[in-house]
Amino acid sequence: MSNSERPNQLFRNLNAKIASIPMILTALVVFVGGTAWTVLYSFTNSKLLPRLSFVGLDQYHRLWSTSRWLVSIENLLIYGAISLVFSLVIGFLLAALLDQKIRFEDTFRTIFLYPFALSFIVTGLVWQWLLNPDFGVQRVVRDLGWTSFSFDPLYNSSIVIYGISIAALWQGTGLIMCLMLAGLRGIDEDIWKAARVDGIPAWKTYLFIIIPMMRPVFITTLVIIAAGIVKVYDLVVAQTSGGPGIASEVPAKYVYDYMFFAQNLGQGFAASTMMLLSVVIVIVPWAYLEFGGKKRG
Amino acid sequence: MRYKFLTAAFAATVALNFAGPAAATDLEVTHWWTSGGEAAAVAELAKAFDATGNHWVDGAIAGSGGTARPIMISRITGGDPMGATQFNHGRQAEELVQAGLMRDLTDIATKDKWTEIVRPKSLLDSCTIDGKIYCVPVNIHSWQWLWLSSEAFQKAGVPMPKDWNEFVAAAPALEKAGIIPLAVGGQPWQASGAFDVLLAAVGGTDAFLKVYKEKDAKFAGGPEIAKVFKAADDARKMAKNTNVQDWNQATNLVITGKAGGQIMGDWAQGEFQVAGKTAGKDYACLPGLGLNEVIATGGDAFYFPLLKDADKSKAQEVLAETLLDPKTQVAFNLKKGSLPVRGDVDLNTANDCMKKGLAILAKGAVIPWTDQLLSQDSQKQKEDLFSEFFAKPDMTLEEAQKRFADIIASAD
Numbered sequence: 045m046s047n048s049e050r051p052n053q054l055f056r057n058l059n060a061k062i063a064s065i066p067m068i069l070t071a072l073v074v075f076v077g078g079t080a081w082t083v084l085y086s087f088t089n090s091k092l093l094p095r096l097s098f099v100g101l102d103q104y105h106r107l108w109s110t111s112r113w114l115v116s117i118e119n120l121l122i123y124g125a126i127s128l129v130f131s132l133v134i135g136f137l138l139a140a141l142l143d144q145k146i147r148f149e150d151t152f153r154t155i156f157l158y159p160f161a162l163s164f165i166v167t168g169l170v171w172q173w174l175l176n177p178d179f180g181v182q183r184v185v186r187d188l189g190w191t192s193f194s195f196d197p198l199y200n201s202s203i204v205i206y207g208i209s210i211a212a213l214w215q216g217t218g219l220i221m222c223l224m225l226a227g228l229r230g231i232d233e234d235i236w237k238a239a240r241v242d243g244i245p246a247w248k249t250y251l252f253i254i255i256p257m258m259r260p261v262f263i264t265t266l267v268i269i270a271a272g273i274v275k276v277y278d279l280v281v282a283q284t285s286g287g288p289g290i291a292s293e294v295p296a297k298y299v300y301d302y303m304f305f306a307q308n309l310g311q312g313f314a315a316s317t318m319m320l321l322s323v324v325i326v327i328v329p330w331a332y333l334e335f336g337g338k339k340r341g
Numbered sequence: 342m343r344y345k346f347l348t349a350a351f352a353a354t355v356a357l358n359f360a361g362p363a364a365a366t367d368l369e370v371t372h373w374w375t376s377g378g379e380a381a382a383v384a385e386l387a388k389a390f391d392a393t394g395n396h397w398v399d400g401a402i403a404g405s406g407g408t409a410r411p412i413m414i415s416r417i418t419g420g421d422p423m424g425a426t427q428f429n430h431g432r433q434a435e436e437l438v439q440a441g442l443m444r445d446l447t448d449i450a451t452k453d454k455w456t457e458i459v460r461p462k463s464l465l466d467s468c469t470i471d472g473k474i475y476c477v478p479v480n481i482h483s484w485q486w487l488w489l490s491s492e493a494f495q496k497a498g499v500p501m502p503k504d505w506n507e508f509v510a511a512a513p514a515l516e517k518a519g520i521i522p523l524a525v526g527g528q529p530w531q532a533s534g535a536f537d538v539l540l541a542a543v544g545g546t547d548a549f550l551k552v553y554k555e556k557d558a559k560f561a562g563g564p565e566i567a568k569v570f571k572a573a574d575d576a577r578k579m580a581k582n583t584n585v586q587d588w589n590q591a592t593n594l595v596i597t598g599k600a601g602g603q604i605m606g607d608w609a610q611g612e613f614q615v616a617g618k619t620a621g622k623d624y625a626c627l628p629g630l631g632l633n634e635v636i637a638t639g640g641d642a643f644y645f646p647l648l649k650d651a652d653k654s655k656a657q658e659v660l661a662e663t664l665l666d667p668k669t670q671v672a673f674n675l676k677k678g679s680l681p682v683r684g685d686v687d688l689n690t691a692n693d694c695m696k697k698g699l700a701i702l703a704k705g706a707v708i709p710w711t712d713q714l715l716s717q718d719s720q721k722q723k724e725d726l727f728s729e730f731f732a733k734p735d736m737t738l739e740e741a742q743k744r745f746a747d748i749i750a751s752a753d
Contacts, residue, residue, distance in 0.1 A: 289732025304411030306721035
């Protein structure tokens with residue numbers, strides 16, 4: 045009988061299976077195939093055109109002894125920490141405030157989400173002007189009378205990455221707020237009523253009851269933010285093009301510059317493989333928490 | 342898979358051509374000449390080519406060579422080649438030629454006797470790979486110029502310097518008058534190019550060749566090059582207040598007297614011309630920074646991707662001949678501020694600075710430039726180092742020189 049059951053399994057939901065074939069092929073060829081190809085060629089000395097002459101780990105040795113790559117990694121860590129912490133905290137606070145059944149909630153939500161409609165390039169240009177000492181914030185404050193006021197993060201090597209983070213937060217926090225708001229709306233009214241009956245203050249309810257209940261929303265948000273951090277590129281290009289000097293370089297820009305400007309594919313591939321590795325480090329624990337947990341339960 | 346795509350793309354172009362009228366052949370030419378002076382110069386080439394009965398389709402890509410080259414290369418390797426494209430002759434297109442994607446021009450070159458008319462000979466050598474000629478040089482561009490603003494020095498009340506050392510000595514007076522002594526834009530190649538100029542001027546021709554041609558890493562880390570780094574440190578201090586990115590914005594600071602001077606190639610001259618300034622009166626130029634009067638024979642050249650379409654291939658030949666035509670050479674180079682690639686043309690209308698350049702060229706005081714000597718990979722590493730060096734005042738000379746020597750050690 046098991047023989048006749050097999051085809052049944054295979055042909056069940058046949059339409060759905062046929063419909064998903066293009067996506068399966070895309071995923072296999074483009075994502076998996078492209079990734080494998082890149083990793084393979086990162087062990088070669090390919091210059092302008094890819095060629096299979098292996099040099100072992102040479103590209104990686106060179107990568108990790110290049111000061112520009114090290115600066116890029118350091119910037120990514122600072123930028124990552126800032127956008128992770130601040131967009132979660134600010135996003136959640138805004139959502140909690142909007143959740144107080146205030147008037148004009150729709151208007152506020154639109155205002156907060158609006159920056160997300162702009163691309164990183166536009167965001168970068170706007171903030172480049174705002175932070176330019178000759179036209180932007182510094183000029184305005186000086187015109188008001190504080191002539192010694194100085195605020196030029198994009199022209200100061202030691203704080204330029206914070207200037208970039210400001211623009212990223214302005215752009216991305218609205219989306220996080222919306223995700224959080226959806227999470228808050230998903231909490232049953234009865235929980236709040238029960239907490240009020242027990243006399244628990246609102247901040248304690250949020251901290252010990254609501255936030256633990258919103259765990260799935262938090263994890264999804266975390267993954268969205270983390271992916272945005274690793275791939276940051278256009279914002280930097282629009283705001284500073286990596287300058288002053290190499291002070292605001294990021295890994296994605298290193299990959300692009302070495303693949304196309306320096307005509308050194310091998311080096312670019314090695315750098316992008318390192319980026320992939322960092323994404324894997326983020327994704328694997330998430331997948332474990334998200335899917336591994338359910339099977340146990 | 343790439344080849345399949347290539348043939349498909351070729352098939353598409355051929356099909357399109359049969360559909361259209363077969364009169365004048367359109368030839369798309371890509372280049373990165375977009376600043377005022379450059380655009381005026383390229384219009385001369387287009388005019389000359391259109392006069393032959395063909396049609397120049399302008400494919401200008403904004404944002405200087407660094408942005409344009411990746412686009413050009415990916416179009417050629419991706420199977421959508423243009424009719425002709427600008428590169429700096431030297432090693433930028435080396436691998437494209439080796440992969441057989443570029444057209445061999447040896448036949449046309451022999452027919453028109455390029456080896457006799459192109460001067461200096463080293464220009465054609467950098468177009469030659471394995472004995473075959475792959476590009477048409479159109480001009481000679483040299484980096485070795487210091488442009489000085491008369492207005493700025495007048496305002497500061499110091500005489501116009503005659504060489505780099507005097508310029509450095511005049512820097513405090515300029516700063517006191519609220520003028521940036523030296524304009525260096527934020528694009529990485531500007532810092533790196535300025536250093537190479539200092540190396541040839543302060544270190545001398547032999548030192549320049551020893552570092553970049555022989556790639557002697559020990560010498561690059563030694564005391565003679567330390568002197569060059571000392572000069573680069575002066576330049577870094579003088580440039581610290583330049584808050585602009587593009588080279589022509591930096592040139593504009595000199596034109597308007599907001600900056601004292603700029604180390605930049607002779608293409609900057611086109612900007613002075615467009616602004617209506619006169620050489621010798623409004624601005625001065627010091628080839629080799631006034632220390633070592635040599636000029637490098639870098640420059641621009643046109644390469645022709647291998648096409649299957651017979652009409653377009655024919656038009657490519659016409660364009661190659663047009664580019665070296667004496668009349669085109671004069672018209673183009675006068676607008677561009679560069680020197681012509683043939684010695685037999687009449688340049689009476691050239692200005693002071695161009696005449697200085699021509700005289701040096703006639704003396705034969707020429708050196709090859711880094712585009713010819715180093716791979717793009719090494720160039721990029723050098724750019725990273727010097728853009729960091731110029732932006733970071735606390736980077737020590739010893740550290741910078743050590744890293745420079747490391748780059749030279751691994752250079753190819």
